[in-house]
Amino acid sequence: MDNLCKSYGSGKQAVTVIDHVSLEVPKGEIFGIIGQSGAGKSTLLRCVNLLARPDSGSVTVGGVELTRLNTRELQAQRRKIGMIFQHFNLLATLTARDNVAFPLRLEGLSRRESRRRADELLELVGMAGHADKHPAQLSGGQKQRIGIARALAGNPDVLLCDEATSALDQETTRSVLGLLQEINRKLGVTILLVTHEIEVVRSICDRVAVMHRGRIVESGRTSDLLLRPAHPATRELLRQTEEPDGADASAGESGGTVIRVLYAGDAAGKPALSEALRGTSVQFVILHGTVSRIRDVPYGRLTIRLTGPPGETASVIGRLQEQGWEVETPDAS
Amino acid sequence: MHHDEIPWPLIWQAARETLVMLGSSLALSVPIGLVIGVLVFLTSPGQFWQQIWVYRLLSLVVNVTRSVPFIIMLIYVMPLTRWLVGTSIGVEGAIPPLVIAAAPFFARMTEIALREVDRGVIEAAEAMGTPRLLIIWRVLLREARGGLIAGATVTAVNLVSYTAMSGVIGGGGLGDLAIRYGYQRFRPDVMLVTVVLLVILVQLLQSFGDRLVRQLSRNQ
Numbered sequence: 248m249d250n251l252c253k254s255y256g257s258g259k260q261a262v263t264v265i266d267h268v269s270l271e272v273p274k275g276e277i278f279g280i281i282g283q284s285g286a287g288k289s290t291l292l293r294c295v296n297l298l299a300r301p302d303s304g305s306v307t308v309g310g311v312e313l314t315r316l317n318t319r320e321l322q323a324q325r326r327k328i329g330m331i332f333q334h335f336n337l338l339a340t341l342t343a344r345d346n347v348a349f350p351l352r353l354e355g356l357s358r359r360e361s362r363r364r365a366d367e368l369l370e371l372v373g374m375a376g377h378a379d380k381h382p383a384q385l386s387g388g389q390k391q392r393i394g395i396a397r398a399l400a401g402n403p404d405v406l407l408c409d410e411a412t413s414a415l416d417q418e419t420t421r422s423v424l425g426l427l428q429e430i431n432r433k434l435g436v437t438i439l440l441v442t443h444e445i446e447v448v449r450s451i452c453d454r455v456a457v458m459h460r461g462r463i464v465e466s467g468r469t470s471d472l473l474l475r476p477a478h479p480a481t482r483e484l485l486r487q488t489e490e491p492d493g494a495d496a497s498a499g500e501s502g503g504t505v506i507r508v509l510y511a512g513d514a515a516g517k518p519a520l521s522e523a524l525r526g527t528s529v530q531f532v533i534l535h536g537t538v539s540r541i542r543d544v545p546y547g548r549l550t551i552r553l554t555g556p557p558g559e560t561a562s563v564i565g566r567l568q569e570q571g572w573e574v575e576t577p578d579a580s
Numbered sequence: 581m582h583h584d585e586i587p588w589p590l591i592w593q594a595a596r597e598t599l600v601m602l603g604s605s606l607a608l609s610v611p612i613g614l615v616i617g618v619l620v621f622l623t624s625p626g627q628f629w630q631q632i633w634v635y636r637l638l639s640l641v642v643n644v645t646r647s648v649p650f651i652i653m654l655i656y657v658m659p660l661t662r663w664l665v666g667t668s669i670g671v672e673g674a675i676p677p678l679v680i681a682a683a684p685f686f687a688r689m690t691e692i693a694l695r696e697v698d699r700g701v702i703e704a705a706e707a708m709g710t711p712r713l714l715i716i717w718r719v720l721l722r723e724a725r726g727g728l729i730a731g732a733t734v735t736a737v738n739l740v741s742y743t744a745m746s747g748v749i750g751g752g753g754l755g756d757l758a759i760r761y762g763y764q765r766f767r768p769d770v771m772l773v774t775v776v777l778l779v780i781l782v783q784l785l786q787s788f789g790d791r792l793v794r795q796l797s798r799n800q
Contacts, residue, residue: 296707325709336704340722340796349718350708401708 264290265301266461272439272454274404277431279448279469280441281484282458288441291458292409295439296328297321309404326350329398329436333410335390337382343369343393344378350400368396372426388419395426399434406430408440412447420444424451445484449473449541457481470544474511475573503554505534506564507575511546514571520551523566529555586769590757595777597671597752601743602781605678606736612683613735614728616642617690618716624691628712645684650742653677654749674743674751682739689731693724726797733789737782744778754778 264287272278282288293299294306297313305314311324337346344365351361369375372392382390391411398406408427412420428451431438442448448455448469455473456466459480465472476482510519524531536549553560564574616638621627623635648656654677658668661676697720705719721728744755754774762771 298703298707322709322711325707328707330704330707332700332704334698334700336698336700338701338719338723339698340725349705350710353708353710353714397704397708407707 263461265294268304268458268461268463270456270463270466272437274437275431275435276453277428277438277440277451279452279455280439280458280463281443281445281448281455282441282480283484284443286458287461288458289409292407292439292441295405295407296325296330326354326401327403328405328407329401329403330407330409331391331394331398331411333413335382335387335394335414337390337393337397339382342379342381343374343385346382346393347396347400350397354401364400365396368399369393371399372396386419387415388423391415391419391423392426395423395430399430399436404437406436406438408438408442410442411440413442413444420447421450427451443484445473451542453542457484470511470541470546473541474509474546474548503532503552504557504560504564504576505550505552507548507550508567509546509548509573509575510571512544515545515547517570519567519570519572522570523563527555527559527563529553529559529563586773587761590761591754591770591773591777594752594754594757594774597756598740598743598754598778598781600671601674601678601746601751601753602736602739605675605682605739605743606732608675608679609682609686609735609739610732612679613686614690614721616683616687617694618720620687621691621694621720622716628706628715642684642687645680646688648681650677650681651745651748653681654745658749669750671746671751671753673749674746674753678739678742678746681742682735685738686731686735689735690724690728693727693731694720696727697723726793729789729792729796733786733793736785736789740778740782740785 266287268291270280270291280288280291290299294301295308297306301314305312307313308324308328313321313324316324337343338349341349344362347365347368348358348361351364352358356364366375366378369378372395374389374392374396377385377389377393382393385393394411395406406427411427412423415423424447427438427440430436431451440447440452452469454467455469456463457472457478457480458464459478464478465476465481472481473485476485520531530553532552532554534550534552536547536551538545538547538549540546553563555563564576567574619629620635620638620642622629623631623638625632625635645653654674657677657680658673660680661668661673664676665672667673701723702715702719705715710719741755743751743753744758746753747756747759750756754777758771758774761767762774
């Protein structure tokens with residue numbers, strides 16, 4: 248996407264939804280766009296298959312510049328771009344099988360052939376037993392699986408997901424995300440998803456872009472961005488899931504220095520803390536912390552109180568930094 | 581004819597006329613109304629054939645025809661009726677005004693039914709690269725079919741009461757009989773029989789329509 252702009256309304260009431268956005272999504276990756284509601288991310292996603300027409304700028308998918316195509320050519324290209332939705336958007340009057348067969352019929356397959364292929368797709372998404380049910384008889388997670396099967400019917404290179412898990416409970420979200428990841432790996436489908444849930448990004452996205460007021464304010468590898476957010480909007484999003492930090496309350500207590508540390512990747516495998524403390528009389532208490540992984544990157548984020556002679560404490564901090572830990576001292580923050 | 585006997589042959593004749601007027605005007609006004617309704621819906625703001633002036637014009641025509649009382653419409657369109665079917669009286673002469681009254685009504689019902697279709701489903705179909713005519717046929721009309729049948733049922737019931745007025749132009753039918761015999765010749769028994777028959781007809785139409793809607797939406 249190159250230099251996209253889009254606004255609604257005209258004259259003084261015009262609202263700019265997308266403000267000079269350029270974005271490149273690498274083939275085969277799972278790319279997340281995250282932002283608060285109203286940030287313009289759903290509109291941006293709709294610009295990819297031109298459900299929303301950008302006012303200016305160009306969109307290229309798989310080497311084809313969609314913004315130059317006429318209606319018929321665009322319809323043909325859209326069949327190569329699957330899309331799933333927050334509210335699934337299945338046809339209520341069709342069975343699960345016929346919903347999946349719908350795009351196949353468009354490609355000119357016979358009724359019988361398209362049903363056979365639909366059954367294969369239902370099998371792939373784990374819904375083989377529900378082919379004859381109507382959407383109203385299915386749960387949210389099941390409907391989304393049908394939606395995914397339908398989106399995959401045209402053997403798409405790209406799958407667009409518009410808040411695909413926002414209407415689902417946590418457990419269902421996890422299983423649907425697992426399915427998306429499997430599709431990405433098995434079929435090599437590039438996935439572009441928008442969400443306001445940081446958990447979705449954390450669990451499956453290779454890369455992420457943060458959208459705020461129509462602009463992309465930050466983007467990068469998921470682990471980098473989530474561990475070292477630079478923009479206030481990103482921090483705000485991260486705050487949704489962080490547990491309340493107990494350090495603030497205990498920071499004022501006498502004795503010792505409270506530091507916040509972050510280590511990730513290789514640094515997470517090293518016994519850095521015990522190395523740093525060796526030979527000193529400094530003692531530590533972990534006040535608060537998370538030790539986890541984002542995608543394949545292990546990390547830890549701890550709040551630690553160090554007690555001991557000030558000189559020794561300072562050298563402990565220095566040694567931690569040598570080991571690749573990022574340390575925030577109360578003075579610095 | 582003996583004074584106290586109910587003129588059954590006349591009643592059956594009238595019932596037949598009512599059914600002919602109802603059947604043929606319904607058969608014409610449903611497709612015509614459907615096309616107008618789809619056009620009104622698709623040219624309205626936010627839809628994919630958005631044409632604000634076409635929408636306003638169609639909407640105005642629909643509203644104006646709907647606000648003319650049928651009894652007046654019946655007389656007002658006589659020249660058009662004569663041009664269309666060669667006569668402006670009798671059962672044949674009653675059909676054009678019935679269609680002119682009922683088609684806009686069904687157009688409005690169609691528009692309402694189409695508005696009920698989830699916008700997201702249309703968007704999904706567009707995202708799949710569905711040509712627009714297929715979206716109309718396979719998505720819009722299909723998803724709205726329950727509402728469309730309910731609308732057709734209401735239209736049919738309305739038509740039954742319109743046919744009663746066609747007596748003014750000699751259209752015949754049960755309503756006409758009720759007025760001529762029951763009211764003008766002081767025959768409450770004839771009046772009662774025709775009213776009962778009309779009630780039965782409306783009931784049959786309504787329950788048939790309801791059953792169809794229920795059957796179609798069984799799994800939805």
